[in-house]
Amino acid sequence: MGGLQKKKYESGSVTNYVSRNKARKKLSLSLADFRRLCILKGIYPHEPKHKKKVNKGSTAPRTFYLLKDIRFLLHEPIVGKFREYKIFVRKLRKAYGKAEWSGVQRMKENKPAYKLDHIIKERYPTFIDAVRDVDDALSMSFLFSTFARTGKCHVQTIQLCRRLSVEWMNYIIASRSLRKVFLSIKGIYYQAEVLGQTITWIIPYQFAHDHPTDVDYRVMATFTELYTTLLGFVNFRLYQTLNLVYPPKLDGQGEFSLKSECEEDYALESESYSEKLSALSASLARTVPLVEDEEAELDLFPAEGVRYKMVCCSFFIFLFILFFLRSEGTNSIMCCTLCRCFGGQVSWDKSLCIGSTYDETDETITHHIVDRPTIDKQYINRYYIQPQWVYDCVNGKILLPVEEYFLGVTLPPHLSPFVEESEGDYVPPEKLKLQALQRGEKPQAEDDDEEEEEDDDDDDEDDQSEDEDEANLAEMEEKRAQGKSLSVKVTPGKVKPENRMRAEQEEKAEEKRLAIMMMKKKEKYLYDKIMFGKKRHVREANKLAAKRKAHDDSNKADKKKKKKKC
């Protein structure tokens, strides 16, 4: 009893949330600045559990931030920097208006700048946190590094992104941490395992971008600002863990200085070094000489035992393989990364790009990668294969037979390495084949398969014909029986074989059906939902399987027709 009457919306969950506009007013920031701050600090709206309560009874769509988050933003020094910048712009405008050029000059020199180091440290208190969240940063930085200098963003940003992405790629090669690569129609997906974290990023194919008009590049630029900072620090730390020099330097400067004469054709003196770095074909300089490292690695092998060796073998699938790339510009770089990541050596035509290490005429080259239907001059002692082979080998972790990847041959499907089929999912036959190869089973020649299948078909036909015969006989008998014109006939009853198993199953099924009747409404709803999902899953898998079967059948029919024609 007694006491003041409680007012609505003054306690409870409503006090934990604040709408965006309120938050903005509390911080006294413009919307653009508020957005920037949220992006940089990683503040995102929260969906309250009971939206109507938080929205004070209204059902209007509104985004809510946690009040704690907004309070936390109040103490952010970068807000001050934003205000400083706003004032700077105002002053500059004034100075321009008054034509005080010296003032403009001075102001420009003193342009307020801010650093995001503390934000990175705060958002990612440990290094592993940062590595875990580096996916989006990588994708964004790789995208920005492919932008032309069109004024969509600052040139410095593009250069920085390019530098960071090259550094990252160099690290991936040096640490041999690439695991999966996937050629999709959107771009090339890479997956690496860095310090136990799987990191996936996508690189677009190298084409000029058709810049869309409905994309806010300011937002992207803000994200990039954050991501470049994050990526720089991550790179630095990662290089440290491998005892590599940061910023990266090429190993064995001597060789390159010799070649520098011809390299001037491709790049300016100032840029040639970074270009060579981005070619990814040479190893990097280390703070500790490499020889010791190798010894250490050699020591490791016996100690860790056989399993470690196995793993290593799968990492070094391209050991003792020398590649020569003749595929078109963009892909060469990608291929090169792959090959080098898995122990191979790579080179390309000198005229194609900077940084080639050996010539086409080198006799030791084992695989020549070409993305053309034919090639004029062929050497006998090497395979000419299409680039997909490299990717499929990497994903399969074994050296696949090269026959299917020769020039001018229809390639086998390129499967996504990210799909992990659970039970009941549809598994494409190519994947089954690959799994068999991985287990070490020898693939049966396709012709045998076909023959067997044909045999099977014949058997089936035989069975069918037998069935038909029986049916015919039965019909005949019936006709005969009718012929006798006996209106009433006593036939010996057939003993129906009771299938016990089946009866049991049916009984169980009925029990289940009856029990489902007794479910509570809530549980029934959930149960139905789960079962619906399961059924849909099965339906989709069946659909894919049926499609595949139809496709294979039509293919087979075509082949038969061709054979007959021959």
Place this chain on the structure above:
Amino acid sequence: SALERHPPHVGSPPGSLDRLAPDQSLLIFITFSVRSQDIRNTVGNIPMEWYKDYPHIGYDLEGKKIFKPIRNKDELDEFLDKMENPDYWRTVQDKMTGADIRLSDEQVDLVHRLQQGKFGDVNFNEYEPAIDFFSNEVMIHPVTNRPQDKRSFIPSLIEKEKVGKLVHAIKMGWIKPHRPKETTPQYYDLWAKEDPNSILGRHKMHIPAPKMKLPGHEESYNPPPEYLMSEEERLAWEQQDPEYRKLSFLPQKLACLRAVPAYSRFIHERFERCLDLYLCPRQRKMRVNVNPEDLIPKLPKPKDLQPFPTTQSLVYRGHSSLVRSISISPSGQWLVSGSDDCTVRFWEVSTARCLKTVEVGGAVKGVAWNPNLSICLVAVSYDDTVVLLNPGLGDRLVCTATDQLISSYEEPEEVKDQPVQWAVAEGEGHEQGHRLILKHPKAVRQVTWHGKGDYLACVIPDNGSSLQVVIHQVSKRRTQNPFRKNKGLVQCVSFHPIRPYFFVATQRYVRVYNLIKQELTKKLMANCKWISSMAIHPGGDNVICGSYDCRLAWFDLDLSTKPYKVLRQHKKALRSVAYHRHYPLFVSGSDDGNVIVCHGMVYNDLLQNPLIVPVKVLKGHTITHDLGVLDVTFHPTQPWVFSSGADGTVRLFT
């Protein structure tokens, strides 16, 4: 005066006149105006076409009209003039006077010079050596003889103020003459001093953004053929709203890596990811990770709950229309069924033979066999009539005793006004077995007997009327209207098997009345839209209600007025429910053609709730006119179920 044919500016670069020295332009003006001085027009600088329609062209100094020169030149004359006159090209017309003027050689020369952008004066040298009068060298003699200002001797106050302000600003640190150069490198080991304790509390509330979905086989540049879309799928995909598409792209098969085109939505997708990261509200949602098998309640196996009817053993055929109602004799030997084909049929249960067919005057709505073993009477309701039939089956003694009982009725002395007319059947009706005929004011829907077999309750559904339920006493041929007022539309009524209670089910509620105290004892809330049927457990403490919205509600009268359990086992409206008299069984029949038998064990122990387990779904009736099973009833002694359906059959399940 202006030149019309050869305007001086045409073809000359702009500003060429500016280069003329002022005295020279004056000179030109003078040369041009010399000729026209004698006939000077005074109209001024006006558009001359104003004088187009007048014979004169203006006024001279004396105010006399200046007449236009008589010119009768037409185009041909003009042309001939152009061809023949050698001076035609240097002739211009003076607008002000209308006279033709032949330009002299000097004038033509001047025009040419001006057109070429040269100075008008032939003798003017534009490239004369410049003499620097005001050089930086201090000469002995000043150029001007003006004395120096005072302000050049005394320091400027304004400047002093400005400098002072700057100095003050620098002192206060408002202006920094030079920003201190950044000494720290751009990137360094940020996590050198990693302190796991420094993790803020905020990070515990943090909901990390989910990573982007990894691509499947269909995104490959060379996917397996089954992942490509067929023509119809592609069309469907194109017509779908982009938001609802399962795949954001069309899977494509490309022959080689070289042929892969640029993906046009790449930037879009990155941007959308950015938007998701900072704009999308996040919420932690618990994914329900339940094994669906665990959700199914653990019930005792039906096998352990036998006996219950499992198979259809007999079908009673004969009715040509839907069989609305069935009832079984208390001995369990005979079955009566009433149908829409205006007949009542009597069957022998064990052989499914129709022993007797009685025709009545309308579609039969309800039949009820008198539960008293010593009386052989069947109440049949059709239209507004209830007929008490003596089928004459079974023990002859019982039949004759029944007849005697009816005929031994003596009219009481004072005849009360009754809402129902009682009449004794005679003639043909009597031969068929009709004994008593009760005429009601409106159509009767249901008839039901009291356990003793003397009282008969009838339902006359009529919303708002005070006469919806009537109770007849057969032995005294008396009719009572127990309720002064009825709330709602009465669906069915029932007597309590043991105690003097009376159950009335209206659309949504079941009211329990105490007949002795004449008061309402309970009102059961059925939680359904429309009750169709009701049955009372032989123990008397439990009631089941079937409803048209597919529910079956089990009430435990000791527990609550709300249903103890609601079963939603039928797909369509329930038509009828029934309890078995001895076995713990109850049954429900529905429009979906199924009869569901449930085990409903009621314990004597008050602490233990009833156990309800569905044990069997019996199928047999075919659905006609969207109606399936219309009535169900149990055999009085055996665990057998009779069901009547819209297909005109009665079926026995044993």
